[in-house]
Amino acid sequence: MEQLIGVLFDGVAYGSLLFLVSVGLSVTLGLMNFVHLAHGVFAMLGGYLMVRSMALWGLSYWEALPLAFVGMAVLGAALERLLYRHFYKAGPLDQTLLCIGIILIAMASATYVWGPQQQSVMLPDRLRGNAELLGLSLGRLRLFVVAVVALITLALAYLIERTRFGAQVRAAVDNRDAAAGLGIGVDGLFTLCFALGTGLAGLGGALAADVLGLDPSFPIKYMVYFLLVVAVGGAGTIKGPLIAGLLLGVCDVAGKYYVPEASAFAIYLMMVVLLIAFPAGLYGRRA
Amino acid sequence: MNAMRLWLAGLVSPTPGRHLLRARWGTVERLLWVLLPVAVFVFFPGHLLLATQIAIACVFALSLDLVLGYAGIVTLGHAASFGLGAYTAGLLAVHGWTEPFSGLVAAALVAAVVGGLTACLLVRLGDLSRLMVTMGIGLMLFEAANKAASITGGLDGLSGMQMGRVLGLFEFDVAGQVGYWYSVGVLLVVFLFLRQLVASPFGLSLRAIHQCVGRAPSLGMPVGARLVAAYTLGAALAGVAGALLAQTTQFVGLDSLGFNRSADVLVMLMLGGAGRLYGALFGSALFMLAHDLLASLNPVYWQFWIGIMLVALVVFARGGLTAWYARLRQTIRTHRSLHP
Numbered sequence: 097m098e099q100l101i102g103v104l105f106d107g108v109a110y111g112s113l114l115f116l117v118s119v120g121l122s123v124t125l126g127l128m129n130f131v132h133l134a135h136g137v138f139a140m141l142g143g144y145l146m147v148r149s150m151a152l153w154g155l156s157y158w159e160a161l162p163l164a165f166v167g168m169a170v171l172g173a174a175l176e177r178l179l180y181r182h183f184y185k186a187g188p189l190d191q192t193l194l195c196i197g198i199i200l201i202a203m204a205s206a207t208y209v210w211g212p213q214q215q216s217v218m219l220p221d222r223l224r225g226n227a228e229l230l231g232l233s234l235g236r237l238r239l240f241v242v243a244v245v246a247l248i249t250l251a252l253a254y255l256i257e258r259t260r261f262g263a264q265v266r267a268a269v270d271n272r273d274a275a276a277g278l279g280i281g282v283d284g285l286f287t288l289c290f291a292l293g294t295g296l297a298g299l300g301g302a303l304a305a306d307v308l309g310l311d312p313s314f315p316i317k318y319m320v321y322f323l324l325v326v327a328v329g330g331a332g333t334i335k336g337p338l339i340a341g342l343l344l345g346v347c348d349v350a351g352k353y354y355v356p357e358a359s360a361f362a363i364y365l366m367m368v369v370l371l372i373a374f375p376a377g378l379y380g381r382r383a
Numbered sequence: 384m385n386a387m388r389l390w391l392a393g394l395v396s397p398t399p400g401r402h403l404l405r406a407r408w409g410t411v412e413r414l415l416w417v418l419l420p421v422a423v424f425v426f427f428p429g430h431l432l433l434a435t436q437i438a439i440a441c442v443f444a445l446s447l448d449l450v451l452g453y454a455g456i457v458t459l460g461h462a463a464s465f466g467l468g469a470y471t472a473g474l475l476a477v478h479g480w481t482e483p484f485s486g487l488v489a490a491a492l493v494a495a496v497v498g499g500l501t502a503c504l505l506v507r508l509g510d511l512s513r514l515m516v517t518m519g520i521g522l523m524l525f526e527a528a529n530k531a532a533s534i535t536g537g538l539d540g541l542s543g544m545q546m547g548r549v550l551g552l553f554e555f556d557v558a559g560q561v562g563y564w565y566s567v568g569v570l571l572v573v574f575l576f577l578r579q580l581v582a583s584p585f586g587l588s589l590r591a592i593h594q595c596v597g598r599a600p601s602l603g604m605p606v607g608a609r610l611v612a613a614y615t616l617g618a619a620l621a622g623v624a625g626a627l628l629a630q631t632t633q634f635v636g637l638d639s640l641g642f643n644r645s646a647d648v649l650v651m652l653m654l655g656g657a658g659r660l661y662g663a664l665f666g667s668a669l670f671m672l673a674h675d676l677l678a679s680l681n682p683v684y685w686q687f688w689i690g691i692m693l694v695a696l697v698v699f700a701r702g703g704l705t706a707w708y709a710r711l712r713q714t715i716r717t718h719r720s721l722h723p
Contacts, residue, residue, distance in 0.1 A: 368523065
């Protein structure tokens with residue numbers, strides 16, 4: 097029983113990280129129809145930014161986490177303005193090629209600059225070891241991850257559902273042209289959303305550095321997972337990727353734990369079956 | 384029939400019959416196909432293995448061109464067919480069936496069956512879902528081959544195959560001379576076949592579907608059936624390419640099913656230009672040469688340059704180098720007619 101709860105908890109922590117990284121992907125896909133396969137690059141760079149800033153500039157973990165968010169948001173905004181912007185009208189194939197190119201460049205550069213080895217994170221004492229909670233012994237880092245993701249999810253839900261900005265985003269997802277016709281500055285909205293998405297990916301990558309591991313193959317290793325979260329959850333929502341991320345995290349951890357031979361195969365099978373059964377995603381805002 | 388061909392050709396190109404003319408061979412083309420393989424054989428005898436790899440990559444890229452360039456079915460899992468073909472030919476050879484041509488046919492059949500089943504799933508989906516489903520199926524086959532190590536050799540790869548003589552006469556040699564001519568011969572046959580196919584009413588209907596999938600049914604085209612046929616055929620040809628690799632290297636690695644191979648062939652095709660047969664040939668030759676050069680300069684970072692190439696390609700020369708060249712020629716022609 098205790099073991100089962102442990103596996104479930106690990107799955108939830110893992111799934112919430114997947115959600116955190118992928119939610120930006122869901123927004124770019126829903127809002128701009130842009131297949132941003134290179135989203136994992138920002139997660140990886142966020143992780144490296146945290147690890148290197150702690151090692152080089154002596155920042156603490158608590159300072160480095162927000163830095164990963166801000167750094168990746170700025171980088172995302174810059175790239176959106178300079179590069180991605182020109183590809184919103186292009187077909188999925190050109191977008192895919194662009195992203196594969198960016199992934200290859202990022203992976204080779206990361207290997208060149210930081211080496212091919214796994215990076216280790218200096219965790220603060222408060223996040224090490226296990227904590228007793230409701231009679232269970234749970235990893236502190238994972239508890240922290242789940243708490244952070246829960247807070248961010250609530251903040252995002254508030255942002256999208258209750259604020260003026262969120263109303264504009266929803267309008268633009270439903271119909272970009274009509275939204276632009278109503279005087280919504282769709283271009284600026286795109287940049288902001290993209291920056292928010294890459295920032296969250298950077299934060300997710302920083303949090304994930306200790307849980308998923310951080311090395312130059314990160315963007316390609318987890319690409320399927322991020323895509324799966326979005327494809328299953330549906331583009332342009334928050335609820336869909338959240339449920340999909342948690343589901344995938346629990347299934348993957350449980351699969352690796354109980355049926356180690358079949359795990360990866362089962363994930364891919366699940367992806368294909370779900371995609372064929374629900375072409376628009378479980379909670380897609382549009383077909 | 385002829386009237387319909389003309390009418391279809393008019394449908395897909397501004398000048399009626401342009402595509403039909405393209406089916407005719409030019410002198411340059413004939414010379415190229417005769418002289419280039421001979422020249423490579425005579426002047427680069429030390430690079431025959433690379434030349435064989437290029438010929439195989441050309442077959443693979445041509446098969447993708449049919450699926451993606453002509454039928455417009457986007458895929459990130461074309462290596463699934465390639466790997467299936469490679470393992471089929473490899474397993475046949477390991478278990479004593481050593482005749483090469485029948486191995487190619489068997490590989491094509493297996494790849495076609497799986498490709499046909501995949502295609503039935505794909506036709507209903509949108510572009511994004513197609514990309515992901517093909518990628519998912521490719522990864523599934525990769526995992527399956529990885530786990531079934533007793534059959535496929537798993538990570539160590541499949542080796543220990545003994546190939547029979549080509550046409551019962553020529554034995555595969557260490558220098559790769561027979562492998563080279565064998566691969567070039569198969570490439571030529573595949574190219575001739577595709578050349579006829581894309582200029583046929585079937586090929587024209589694929590273009591029409593690609594250009595306007597909504598209008599095609601109202602012209603009486605069975606869109607689903609055509610797409611399934613094109614995908615199945617493309618899968619069979621990719622299987623042939625995989626089988627060629629297995630037979631000429633007498634080894635099948637797990638990477639023949641890998642995602643990287645799917646991505647690479649996509650890059651080759653897009654580099655040369657999709658929807659043109661010479662685009663596929665040119666792109667794969669360029670990619671393989673660049674790969675060879677960059678990997679010999681630095682085996683770790685060659686991917687960086689491939690990445691730069693890709694980004695530059697989609698930013699500056701969308702549609703590939705052959706399309707860029709065609710645009711350039713058009714510009715020069717317009718310029719000349721304006722300033723004689």
